[in-house]
Amino acid sequence: MDNALFDLLDYAVYGTAILVMLIGIYGALAKKSLLKIVIGLSVSDSGLNMLIVAIGYLKGGTAPIFSPGYLDGTNKLMVDPVPQALVLTAIVIGFGVTAVALALVIRLYRHHGTLNIDEIKNLKW
């Protein structure tokens, strides 16, 4: 029973990550306000990070850190450390992207006086 439950859990984790990503992409595509677009991009970034970490998860594994709790224990099974390192970089880069996007939004607001993307004519060509 436990095995079937954990298999279901795998699919549920993948489904949740993809669902959060799709919610963020919907927010970025369908909303009119520039700040809401940045919020949607941030939410979609979170879902993508969770999907990459869930791919590297191994059932019954522990964290890939050499500390006394790992070296003394009998369980030597380890989670894949490469996706975790990639996600660790991706989180920081996502924060940088969000900060630059917000700086651009503030500049656009000071130049045009509005945040509605239908009224900013410079974004169309």
Place this chain on the structure above:
Amino acid sequence: MSAMEIIGAILLLIGSAFLFLGGLGIYRMPDTYNRLQAGTKATTLGAMSLILGVGFLEPSWMIKTLIIIIFIAYSNPISSHALARANYKRKHFPLILHGDVKEMDAYREVTEKEENKEEKK
């Protein structure tokens, strides 16, 4: 079970009960200030008790759990105080169900006096 484990288990149950009561108070209370009281005091006591219980269960972790307790004990009152002051300065006064307003809300008189002084100048 040794004595340390029994103490740790009792502290853990007390802490989780207080955390649940904090959430219940946030849901049930009628006013922002009552919610602040329930969500900060009960939650602070619950978190400190639970983390101390984990420190009793695993005695080699005691130093790190004490550090976490110290940080919770200074960071939680600061945030609740800042929130209450900001909410009061936005003119959201406490909800008083019975009794005289001027007796119960003593701080409003002080702020109104200060505002009158500034207006006279």
Place this chain on the structure above:
Amino acid sequence: MTTIIYIALILMAFGMLLSFIRFVKGPNTADRTVALDTLTTIGTAALVLLGYMFHRYIYVDVALIYAVLGFIGVIVIARYLEGAL
């Protein structure tokens, strides 16, 4: 011992659920911020308890980071409400 940890985790999950309902319902900005603060504190305690469940000493550091940095967002929102940012 395991039963006590399960009871504690389920109680904390109910506390998080109730404060999330207050976050969705709350009529005011301050109410939602109080709900966020409560969620952060309950999350810190849950992280310590989960670290005890996994029997890894290194896992407690995440709770330390949350206890140190979790209140800065609440203070920034409060200063914004006050008009002093």
Place this chain on the structure above:
Amino acid sequence: MIYFILILFLMILMIAAAIYSVYQKDLMYATIGTGIVSLALSILFYLLQAPDVALTEAAIGAALTTIIFVIAIRNTIRYEGDD
């Protein structure tokens, strides 16, 4: 069993907060919603045996993202505007 309940609860919390923060008209409430998404995501990383990623997510999602969004809202307008 307890892992199943906890992970299911956290996933529902995360999806609900994400939907709330995308659909809310008031951008301040949406910012607080992204804070809750970050908290649930951090505990999920913890349960997926990645404590270093959870540490980075806690430091960046709890403090820095909220600060820069609040500063951006203070420099622009707070409401999305349905016109």
